[in-house]
Amino acid sequence: MPTADLPTDRIRQWIDERERQLQALVGGAQPRESAGPEVTDLKDGAADEAEAEVDDAELALHLAELRQIERARERLAAGDYGQCSDCGEAIAPARLLAQPTATRCTACQSAAEQHAR
Ligand SMILES: [Zn+2]
Numbered sequence: 001m002p003t004a005d006l007p008t009d010r011i012r013q014w015i016d017e018r019e020r021q022l023q024a025l026v027g028g029a030q031p032r033e034s035a036g037p038e039v040t041d042l043k044d045g046a047a048d049e050a051e052a053e054v055d056d057a058e059l060a061l062h063l064a065e066l067r068q069i070e071r072a073r074e075r076l077a078a079g080d081y082g083q084c085s086d087c088g089e090a091i092a093p094a095r096l097l098a099q100p101t102a103t104r105c106t107a108c109q110s111a112a113e114q115h116a117r
Pocket residue numbers: 084085086087088089104105106107108109
């Protein structure tokens with residue numbers, strides 16, 4: 001059973017919107033297999049480093065968020081959206097509205113964060 005009365009329409013809208021923003025930010029970039037800047041044939045070299053489109057760390061964050069969005073969408077489709085991936089309890093709707101890609105309830109998330117550090 002889907003948990004609580006989640007405003008899934010709003011969440012779907014948020015997800016679509018956020019995905020568009022992120023795709024605009026990454027500009028269709030894909031994680032590259034082989035790293036290494038090969039852009040040596042810029043016009044005068046002045047615009048290279050300073051204006052790198054998106055820096056790599058930021059790009060990685062955007063791509064990670066896109067994957068989270070994809071998973072959130074799959075959970076919405078499967079009907080198990082809003083369930084904590086750790087304890088299986090319902091995630092508070094307020095938390096999901098604040099962070100629609102959340103996969104853990106507040107308690108499990110803070111436990112996981114403590115483990116992670
Ligand atoms: Zn939990």
